[in-house]
Amino acid sequence: MQKLRIAVAGAGLIGREHCTLITSHPGAVIAGIADPAPEAQALAESLGVPHFGDLETMLDAVRPDGAIVALPTGLHKSAALSCIGRGIPSLVEKPVAATLADAFEMARASEASGIPILVGHHRRHSADIREARRVVQSGKLGRIVTVNGMAWVDKPDRYFDVAWRREPGGGTLLINLIHDVDCLRFILGEIRRVGAFVSNDVRGLDVEDTASVSFEFDSGVLGSFTISDAVASPYSWERTSGQALYFPHQPENYLFIGGRDGALEVPTMEYWHHGPEGGDWQADLTRETLPLDGTQTYDNQLAHFLQVIAGNEPPVIDAADAARTLAVILAVKRAAAEARTVDIAEMLEGLQDSGAP
CATH class of the missing domain: 3.40.50.720 (NAD(P)-binding Rossmann-like Domain)
Known part of the structure; x- marks a missing residue:
């Protein structure tokens, strides 16, 4: 061949x-x-x-x-x-x-x-993200209600010796959160609107080092995500998945998906549910570990x-799909700058009218 x-x-x-x-x-x-x-x-x-x-x-x-x-x-x-x-x-x-x-x-x-x-x-090619999408789409968790995630890493000062990383457009939103937003869209569907707070207090650069974001999905799912490049922790996809380049693997979770019939932790794929007998908040839960295929991202x-x-x-993921991930990140930046919630449709105005796919 x-x-x-x-x-x-x-x-x-x-x-x-x-x-x-x-x-x-x-x-x-x-x-x-x-x-x-x-x-x-x-x-x-x-x-x-x-x-x-x-x-x-x-x-x-x-x-x-x-x-x-x-x-x-x-x-x-x-x-x-x-x-x-x-x-x-x-x-x-x-x-x-x-x-x-x-x-x-x-x-x-x-x-x-x-x-x-x-x-x-x-x-999108990672075994854990693909399996999370499959579990959600299978109905295993029931109706999805909420999602929560975090990406906390401690970038060294030398990382910012490169000029563009400390200038507008180089903060943790466009460099890092864009990956997490894309995963959320891939697993749970389109995001309708966002709200956000950002801060640059740790380093005082012209770019944010920390952000807290709220999401509302088209499906009605509500979610939140915190991100910082100034926190020493294992809680990020890079460390927890064992799939990322340049990062040691430290088994933990960074994303939690909650549904009416169960909850899923990613990337360990711990699946919590009441079992066939059912139950409620005072009943025991069963924990299963869902298998992954062992492939590399x-x-x-x-x-x-x-x-x-x-x-x-x-x-x-083609250019039109990736544009919608970019639209969410730009909406997050606008929401933080203007202290309001921002609809993703607002970011796409004019572009859609001009024949965007």
Whole structure:
């Protein structure tokens, strides 16, 4: 079976990881690396693949089967459109784009051309998140009533030596909460409106370090989520799942889903219920641990991307879907700034009228 040739644009932290994943996959090879940094040229040389200073030159020179875009967010739209114009499916890292208008332009171009864009919300490929979605959709928990989660991590001061991380757009909402919001949408459906408080009191930077968010879903589910990059704790998907790059595994939970017939803890998949006899708040509960399939998130994402390239599967999350995750995050930022609840529909006004998918 011929290996699919994948070009990689951007050789930063996540771009390098994509390269590692591709080189270890039996069905793919790196066709080229595009990044003007000297470190990128050194990486390409070490892997024995061509190096280019920009994406377009690389695409024209190597004509890959697919491309991974791990460039700064502001370059995502132009990179995706360059791929579409050449008939090349792409995996674009999150956030899908710098603005909702850009995201929906990408979505329309993909839909019109038939050239897919897969967005790198990698947790949708994680065994625990997929199982949580399956459990909810199966009705095992009964009618879902509420959800609560947290992402508490302690980023070191050196993390903020990179300028964009301490400037507007670089806070924990767009960098981190966007993953959790995408998981909530994937598991529980669309979010209707949000309210939020944010703070930058710990570091005093121009970006938030802590936030508390409330959600109302279209289904009527109410939820809350707290996030901070200034707390020493094991309570985040990165640590609890054992699936994330660069993080030790510390078995715990970070997400709790409550229904009329039971509750689920993620990612340990502890399922609490009264059993066939039923019961109420003064009756004993039964705890079951639901099994996971043992697969790895990033391996699953790459395998899925190869299927998308081959035309065998549609993207698990395309540009239009990812735009709605971005809309929720921007609504959270607006809700905090204006001290009010914000409907997601408000964020999409005009974009929907202009033909957004």
